[in-house]
Amino acid sequence: MTAPRILVVDDESDLRELLEITLVRMGLDVDCADCLFAAREHLARNDYALVLTDMRLPDGLGIELVREVSATCKSTPIAVITAFGSAENAVAALKAGAFDYLSKPVGLDQLRLMVQSALRMHRTDGGSHDVGAQPAACASRLIGQSAAMQDLRAQIARLARSMAPVAITGESGSGKELAARDIHAHSARADKPFIAVNCGAIPEALMEAEFFGYRKGAFTGANDDRDGFFQAANGGTLMLDEVADLPLPMQVKLLRAIQERRVRKVGATVEEPVDVRLVSATHQNLAECVEKGQFRQDLFYRLNVIELRLPPLRERLDDIGLLADTILERLVPPDSKVILTPQALAALRSYSFPGNVRELENILERALAFANDGVIEVADLALKAVAPAAHALTTQPPQTPKDKVQDEMAPEQAAPAVPPARTAGDDGELPRSLPEHLDNVERDIIRRALEKTHFNRTQAAELLGISFRQLRYRMQRLSIHEPDS
């Protein structure tokens, strides 16, 4: 078996030799070129498992080579070497199709890690110099046959091939986490961990320790050394969910970790290299957050190299039949069967789904409880009375079959209202414990939202302007449980 072949393109002879020696020691065959012209000649003759090019070359820019290789040799990953601190070049190269980048001075550990992942990718692709080859289609968790979903899956297969940070946008419940998992599963990192972190759910004081880990004795309660999310995701993918919720001081630390590809545990004196692919997601408009000064522009720029937009369910209503069948199959025991009447399916198809697929899951789960003889009728769906496919949020809570029962109850039989938290300050008194007082206020507000929506957590989260996951986290933290129905 012949060793994989690497092409190094650099006009600095010292660096070229250092790269060559390191790669040969890794058991690889290496060709070197000192300009674009020589690189093109090598590329015309050989199939490479990786091309590594400097950005500034005597006869042009490395990014030209990135464009050519990404267009004509799709199974050959190409990485660039950028000058120290030139974030723009790195981002431009990733956008042009580079698989990864290294900053000068080139760290040999990072070089080795990058080469290993390029080789894994080349092997997965079959390693052929196949002009016009398309990435192999892999099984996806994202269900749907609409053009929008087919396009989304194709985009995921393409972008899974690089290290470029991906920013996933889309409404709550539209499948952002599923898409992130797909990107990881289709990448050369699939056998390494996928770690999803909800940035809105970590108390600010603990953030640094949670992200970067800590050393024993760094603070009270730090009884052992502990890794953070970055170390846990090493070699794999780190998903920063609800990234817009990161407080500004943490944004600075995160930017540094991304630029340096190194992190320092709380209480440690040395940094350690980390190799993670970042995927971020938010249901907010991050560009607007930048304009309002809530999100750092430089971090936005580093995270937003490739954008992936998840279409809301109302833009792909054709997928509802398939989605509903799959969800129902998952919800009912294997030996029983549940069907939707044609009218129920039509009602779902003309509904706007502000909570997207998660709302469809909730609707079907509730409908199952009211369905007779395994048949779900329109009334069992208890859809909110909104104009068809209208996106606007209604303040009208849904009419659920349970509502009908409650409506018939005498007022005194209805669930008692939660007593409002005592408002400190009304009578000049201060709360004895501010955290406890704030928890009580938050608990009361969440309970009221849940009651208003008959414990539909998707709608309650919408009413409160937070994501479903944030609501779920807050409910857990404040011990708010759904009453037994």
Ligand SMILES: Nc1ncnc2c1ncn2[C@@H]1O[C@H](COP(=O)(O)OP(=O)(O)OP(=O)(O)O)[C@@H](O)[C@H]1O
């Ligand atoms: N295309 C899809 N096919 C199958 N299931 C889906 C699809 N999209 C979303 N889901 C399901 O909907 C639920 C919500 O998905 P997910 O958590 O990925 O959404 P999200 O956009 O990350 O939500 P949030 O913004 O609230 O965090 C999950 O149970 C997921 O399995």
